[in-house]
Amino acid sequence: MAQLLLSFLVMFFTIFCFSNIVESRSRARMYVDSQCKSTRYPAICVQTLLPYVNKRGLPSPQLQAQISLASCLSKARFTNTYMNMVAKKLNKTSSSGDYQAMEECLRQINDGVKQITQSFKELQKMGKDGDENFMWHESNVQTWISAALTDATTCIEGIIGDGISKSEKAMMQDRILKVKQLASNSLALFTRFSTRYRASHGIRVP
DSSP: HHHHHHHHHHHHHHHHHHHHHHHHHHHHHHHHHHHTTTSHHHHHHHHGGGOOOTTBOOOOOOHHHHHHHHHHHHHHHHHHHHHHHHHOOOOHOOHHHHHHHHHHHHHHHHHHHHHHHHHHHHHHHHTTTTTTGGHHHHHHHHHHHHHHHHHHHHHHOOOOOSSEEEOOOOOOHHHHHHHHHHHHHHHHHHHHHHHHHHHHHTTTOO
């Protein structure tokens, strides 16, 4: 009888704990969904932010923007490495026109990596060196992320060489598109953070 009761209690607590975990994850997902509504690619936003939810909720709006930018930077660096590999192969096997087009695309991706890196570093400074510098930092971050978006768009449109196989072309376009989507989400999350910060600290836009 005692063993039966013990088995029942173990089963009860297992079900109870599992239900709490499921409920907690459900609440976390709903919360992240609400935070990502302002982005252009909410599904990617949720995928980016959800791993960082803890018992206290989602990180601050500033940290959300930093997480998104860090993910964008990681993807941009990975894409840059892949593009370099394809470019080296093109240089040996294809026409000079195809290689030059790839070189231009690589230059844009390199610029994008630098701009996202600058944005991430600038975002970390915001709010730490006085409200009088906030607008200057804000303008820099917006300019650099927007430039990275433009570079990604131009690069996608420029991949047209006949020397690039359809599979490689699709792979590059898909990876660059992901960088563009992450950059777009980062800009949206950053704009929400900066708008809230200015409102709460009485910083007026000139």
